[in-house]
Structures are given as C-alpha cells and as structure tokens.
Amino acid sequence: MENQITFESARTRTFRLTWGQESTRRALARIGPENLHVNPRFYIELPPDRNVSQVIAYLRHMMIKYEALRTTIDLTASGEYLQRVHGAGSIPLITQELTDFQGAQAARVFLESLATTSFSTDQVPIHLGVLNERGKPRFLVAVISHLLVDGWGLGLLRDQLAASTWAARVPKPDLSQPVDRARFEDGPIGRSISNRSIARWRRAVDRRPVAVLGKRRSPDNPRFCEVTYRPALFSNKLAAKSEAIGVSKPAVLVTALARALGLWSGSNHFAALVEVSNRFNQEMQESLGTYNQLAPVSCDTGGEFSDAGRMMHTSLLLAYLTGQYNPRDHEQMLADMGLDAAGFGDYEVMINIPSGQTTATPSALPPDEQEFCWGPGRDYEIIPFFVKITGINDHTEIFARVDTTYVSRSEVEPLLRAVEHQLRLD
Secondary structure: OEEEEEEOOOOOEEEEOOHHHHHHHHHHHHHHHHHHHHOOEEEEEOOOOOOHHHHHHHHHHHHHHOHHHHEEEEEOOOOOEEEEEOOOEEEEEEEEEOOOOOHHHHHHHHHHHHHOOOOOOOOOOEEEEEEEEOOEEEEEEEEEOOOOOOHHHHHHHHHHHOOOOOOOOOOOOOOOOHHHHHHHHHOHHHHHHHHHHHHHHHHHHHHOOOOOOOOOOOOOOOOEEEEEEOOOOHHHHHHHHHHHHOOOHHHHHHHHHHHHHHHHHOOOEEEEEEEEOOOOOHHHHOOOOOOOEEEEEEEEOOOOHHHHHHHHHHHHHHHHHOOOOOHHHHHHHHHHOOOOHHHOOOOOOEEOOOOOOEEEOHHHOOHHHHHHOOOOOEEEOEOOOOEEEEOOOOOOEEEEEEEOOOOOHHHHHHHHHHHHHHHHOO
C-alpha cells in the first residue's frame, strides 16, 4: 500500500552544492554502485495515539520546514551539479502490516529493504515507510540520500519525529538552509576559510606517515560489511578514561581505535581522516543538510595511552578547525602534489566518531599551527560513519562499516574488541 506526502506553495531555489554535498557526491562516485550502504537511515517507534493522517501531515510539515527534504541534485548540460529545491511535489509513503516478525525486528527488516532500493532519478531521493499494527502506525522508517542529509542532520530529524508531541510550527524565517550555506561558501569569507583549510591539508599531506594497511588481493563479497559489537559498560570506561587524562571523549575514542589499528597493522604512527560536522554555531546546529567533510589527523599510538591521547586531542583540534574547504581546490592541491585525488591522497583509514564536544582555541595548538585557525575558539563536533557508538548508556553498541578491500570481515570484531581493551588499560 502506498500513500503520498504532497507539498506545494513552498519556496523554490537553485544553487551550487555545499562543500559537504560536493565532497559526499565525489565520495559516492568513488564507491560506485555499492554506495547505497552509505545513505543515512533510521526507524522510530511511534506513540500509540498516532494515525496515518497525522504521520503524513507532520512529514509534510517537515518537508516545508527543511528545504533539504525537497531537494534533488541535478546535472546541468554544462556538467555542473546543482541543488534544486522544489516548491511542489510528492514523496511516496510505503505502508506495510506487521506479519511474522514483531516489533523492532520488523522495523529493521523493513528499513533494510528500503535501504537497498535505489532512488528514482525523477524524485527527491528519500524513502519513507510506515509499519502498521492492526491498522495503526507503529514504526516510521526513513532512508535519505547522503547528498541531502549528514549524520548530524539525521539525528536532528529523527529527534523531532520521535518527540512525544508534534508541533507543526511555522518554520523560522531565518532558519539556515543548504542553499544559504552554499552561498556563504561561495563568498569572500568562505573562500578565505577554504584557502586556510587547504593550506593545512597541504602541510598534513606533506608530513603524513607511510601507509599502514595496504590493499588485500581481493575484497570480500559483498565488499562492504557491517558488524555490531556490544561491549559491557563501554560509555563508563570512555568517560573514566577521558576524566583521568584530561582530554575529550572523542579524543579518547580515536586514540583507542588508532592504538588498536596500530597493533593490528604493526605500525604506531600513521595518518587517518576524521569526518568533521562543521556545525560551528547554533544556526548551523539547527540546519538540516550535508555539511560534513574529511580532515587529516596524525595518529601516534606508541608509549602511554595518556600521552597518545593528549597528542590526539591536539591533532583533532586541528582537524576541527580546518575541515572546511572547496573540494575542487582540494582535488587540485592533491594533483599538484602528484597524488591520486580519486584515492583521497592515498589515505586509507577513516575514523568517524560520535557527537562529542571539545573546546578548541588557537592557544591550545602548537605555535606553528595557530596560523591555520580560521576563527576564535568554539565547540566543534564530529559525527559517525566508520565506527559508530550508539547511545550513551550501559548498552552502547560499536557499529563498524568497513571496506573489505583493506580489512576482512573476520578481522572486524576482534579489532573492535581491541578498542574496548585499550580503554581498560592504565
């Protein structure tokens, strides 16, 4: 069964992609046809008093509020990609009834069936579905193209849809939208930010250590694997380690993962990438879109955990501060250095960790790096992709999505166990 979520009389706009959208588009192109696994997705259990009409009405409100949910990425005749915000249209709402599977298991199965379905080229790239129980909506599932929403935005949308009450308020007129961000990036301040970030990238690439992983002879089939590991009291160990050595939880987590990778690969010094959310103020934190980009970090995993954690904290601050750049300039920089832009400068490891704040100020950085800081200290956050920590409680899960060209499926869970082991070490 299928309903339609229609919208009309909304604002229409067309502009270039945000840097985050363009970076994501290039990453998806590098992955190829298997890139469906990257698209953000979620399911939520609906309160028992909801009906399908209410679900449709609130989804329509969200589409009016957030331009990203009614945007297509179009290729022009000149070869340029544009984000096109539609003022009218519709998105199918696929409805299924609970049958053999019950509860959350049924929602997961339904979600994965939508996640493996390609988007129609003539519609907004979003899959929405409702799972009914005795005719009443029990679960809402959503799969959204990563070109429209990043991990931060997905959480923003999920939290509003999961709220116990739905208030369809008139959208704030000053709510920042992806087109607004793209225009800012295209202006003089945006170009200055990009230039500083590219300068930092050039220095990091020039200094980076040798590769540590190396490609295997052939990937597994399927190439990308997903493994969930449920360590006991993981968040408590993370918090205790963070307090003990005086650095942020993200720095502790990246240090633990880097040390585990170092032991696995036999190298205690290697380069990696982190994914920076680029949500530097309240305006950006309330915006739904794709703004995340990759930034380089140096992983020095030898010696005591506390020393490695403090060095990682500094490396992450640099990434937070210089993770905004025009992907075209970045590609040209790599080409000028004789590196393969398609391979992202020969970096092999991407470490993306859960939302967590750390205060970043230029004075916290080494003197020779302070010139690359584009602005005053604020709170910066990074979001999940390669290793994802779900929930901050005793039932925390580590979710890994891995390219088996580098790491076989059989090696993933032992690697995740090694991350937990690092947090137990003194």
